[in-house]
Amino acid sequence: MFWRVNISRKLNCPEILLVCLFFLFTSIQSDDLQVLMKLxxxxxxxxxxxxxxxxxxxxxxxxxxxxxxxxxxxxxEIELSQKNLDGNLPFDTICQLQSLEKLSLGNNSLTGIITDDLKNCTKLQSLDISNNSFEGTVPELSSLSELNYLRLEGNRFTGQFPWKSLENLSSLAYLSVGDNQFDISPFPLEVLKLKKLYRLYLTKCNLEGRIPLGLGDLTEMKNLELSGNHLTGEIPEDIVKLTKLWQLQLYDNSLNGKFPVGFGNLSELLYFDASNNSLEGDLIELKSFKKIVSLQLFENKFSGNIPEEFGDFKNxxxxxxxxxxxxxxxxQNIGSWSDFDFIEASENLLTGPIPPNMCKNGKMTAILMxxxxFTGGIPDSYAACSSLTRLRVSNNSLSGSxxxxxxxxxxxxxxxxxxxxxxxxxxTEIGDAKTLTQLRLQNNRFSGNLPSEISKATSLVSIDVSFNQFSGxxxxNIGDLKKLNSLYLQENTFSGNMPDSLAECKLxxxxxxxxxxxxxxxxxxxGFLPSLNSLNLSTNQLSGQIPATxxxxxxxxxxxxxxxxxGLIPPSLSNQANNGSFMDNPGLCSQNIRYYQKCSSSSHIRTLISCFLTGTIVLLVLLACFIFFKKKQDKQEKASFRSDSWQIKSFRRLSFSEEEILKLIKQxxxxxxxxxxxxxxxxxxxxTELAVKHIWNISADGRKVNRSSTAMLMKRSGNLPEFDAEVATLSSIRHVNVVKLYCSVTSEDSNLLVxxxxxxxxxxxxxxxxxxxNxxxxxxxxxxxxxxxxxxxxxxxxxxxxxxxxxxVKxxxxxxxxxxxxxxxxFGLAKIVQSNGGNHSAHVITGTHGYIAPEYAYTYKVNEKSDVYSFGVVLMELATGKKPIEAEFGENKDIVSWVCSLLGRxxxxxxxxxxxxxxxxxxxxxxxLRIGLICTARLPALRPSxxxxxxxxxxAEPSKFINITIRKDDGSDKEVVGSCEKLKSSP
Structure with missing residues (x-):
């Protein structure tokens, strides 16, 4: 053996030193092993x-x-990021690793606080504990003088960040501490001394005041993100010296003024987002952004023309x-060169035609104008834009076919x-629009028949073709639209009978x-439509009796x-609320509504008998259908659980088997x-009591299909199945206020979540x-x-x-x-935001009526603030005891508009x-209730996290406010009403 020593003779000095080093190394390696086993x-x-x-x-x-x-x-180096770990991290143990240079534990579910023991990791060059659930304050970092990479973002840190300690971290090149709830503080001037910085992420750090001059001295900067703070004033003029910048994010602040002179020097920019500020002036300085990939300037005060050079941006x-x-x-050349994805130009004063070549490469998903x-028509080129998911050009001066x-x-x-x-x-091509959920054509000059092929667009939720010249x-077969929620056909010249199939639109x-x-x-x-809330059949040629149903x-x-x-107005409809509902029908009679002729006893009896017989027949038919479909469903349920190829995937320790679960899935x-x-x-x-969710696989035409068929359908459509979405989301979540998912059980025919x-x-x-x-x-x-x-x-x-x-959320x-x-x-509708950040979006309107945030109908730019809106509605439910949609709110009104209208009065x-x-x-x-109003602000940027x-x-805990009374004139009421006024005046 190499280290064997002949101890029968006297050792010389070099040999003694070698033996000592051997035992020293062995001891240290043993210590490292013990530290890792404790971890x-x-x-x-x-x-x-x-x-x-x-x-x-x-x-x-x-x-x-x-x-x-x-x-x-x-x-x-310890590299354990994205391993789905939770628990408290023992910094006192980890920092006993005397040679540790890199600690990477990001994107887990680790909890607890960072103790002062971190200061003992003096050789650390890279520390990443981002996107966990650490709490408390960040300790002093001065002793980590060799640190060049620091990521603490996405935790629950509070208090003041130790900005002063950055003065001792002169090697720091990567600093990311955003998405924490630090105390409000001015922009840290200590950052300006970190000359090696190439990435600075201070988004959502509670920074206030101006961005200081001196930022331009950080000439190595490539990625600068200061969004979601309380920053004010103008963009500092020396920012134009950061010529290596490829990403600049300033959105969701209160910045004002114009772009500084020479801003166009940032010609390496790929991603620039200054949205939701109060910036003004023209966009001339941006015409040099030849490499720009994403440009986000919405919700500002920019004016003037869009530079013609924007049409030459090839990326x-x-x-x-x-x-x-x-x-x-x-x-007119905008979007002609690259894989252009979307344009959002709504709510400006733009004129002229729609650029014709934005879908030239077949990648465009949204036109929002x-x-x-705008004038002219929709260019013919978009008829072949198969990637398009949203086409919104309402309230312009467009014309033609x-x-x-x-x-x-x-x-x-x-x-x-x-x-x-x-x-x-x-x-008739509309029958091919299998993913279409909303069709809004109101207030145009469309004519001709509404084609029967529209019933093949089975995803339709809302149809509004009112105030046109449709006929026929x-x-x-409109009843084939099983998901239909609203149907507006008023003020056209439709004729013929009302379709009986409308009764099949249960939603x-x-x-x-x-x-x-x-x-x-x-x-x-x-009368058997369970969700019908508003029925307007006025000014038509309808005859016969009003159905008692x-x-x-x-x-x-x-x-x-x-x-x-x-005939007789049904007695249950003969009330004050419906007084004007039956006007200008000379043949109607009523026993208890004034202004209507009294019904004769014979006609009254005949009407009652007719209504009774009609109701009885309808009930018998519905009962027979219910029994038929229930038996069919039971057979399908039993058949689906006869498969022998079950697979169980556990996410927690289980005390049961899939056989136990399968035996108990019965009526x-x-x-x-x-x-x-x-x-x-x-x-x-x-x-142990368990809830088992049996998720059906539904094809585009509404039929149940097996798992393999679903996979093929979803592959073609590019969507994630609901089952896979829920599993992917819940399997990685550990929180006392999120429902526990124990396992999934799957076969070719069935998908179970336990x-x-x-x-x-x-x-x-x-x-x-x-x-x-009680x-x-x-x-x-x-x-x-x-x-x-x-x-x-x-x-x-x-x-x-x-x-x-x-x-x-509901x-x-x-x-x-x-x-x-x-x-x-x-979590069947949940969306996990991609780790590369950016503006998170959901391209499909999802959710539940009454809880849906207004931006769903306006733009596909949907993020966490949409959940905040929905949760605000839940808070209103808790405070008022009312449902999100109530008849007393009025037509097309929800609980948010109801509260705001009352406050406004x-x-x-x-x-x-x-x-x-x-x-x-x-x-x-x-x-x-006030918190609910804040959460339901019309603009997402005004909603809190x-x-x-x-x-x-x-x-707002009662025990903390037991002696506080509400003062109606103390300004707080005015603040809430102001929020509501913003909500009502916003589009």
Missing amino acids: KESLEQSDTNNAFESWKLGASPCNFSGIFCNANRFVM LVGLSLYKNKLTGPLP VNNK VPAGIWGLPNVDFIDLAMNQFEGAVT EIPM INIINLAGNSVSGRIPASL LSYLQLSLLDLSNNKLT ENLIGEGGSGNVYRVVVGTG YEYLPNGSLWDRLHTCDGE EKLDWETRYEIALGAAKGLDYLHHGCDRPVIHRD SSNILLDEFFKPRIAD GEDILNMVDSSIPEVLKEYAVKL MRTVVQMIED
């Missing part, structure tokens, strides 16, 4: 990815996965200019041509056929006036049914469906639910390795355990609070 012990409970599988006693640390050693075989992919004061035409003065191919674009989700002068027909019959909320020439009888089956509906609007209806355990599948409550052998069972149902159930006074939630419980749910969403947005946008997706502690649930906000809340606690409910919402709710 494993702290974190292995959460090791679902087997990161520590190779970490074993007796093995060399240099052979551990994620461990790298130097030439002397001492631990030099430009995304351009957002909406909500400015820009004039003149768009450069609402509220301008729409190219036929536009109607049938295979990926289009939203066609909005309203308030122009378009003419011609909607062609309403398509008889429809609004039907408006006013001002047409529709004849025949009103279908009695309309309309009494089953809870309508906020019913208008049957100016028709040819005859008597069914507790819920939904559009995506059934939910069962099962009790396994250990006594959750914890929450015995108290959903918040919706407890708020809106409880019958006795079953209502008291205020203390409501408060705890609000706080817990907010913490769950805060974790999704800020605590995961990548932010998770839920996209369907009270029915907040489940309650046996102690009424809340859990965020149902000077109503006392206390009067809006749920009457079941005791008077002594109503003031605290008002606090929650969920982390801020948690802080506001904690500050």
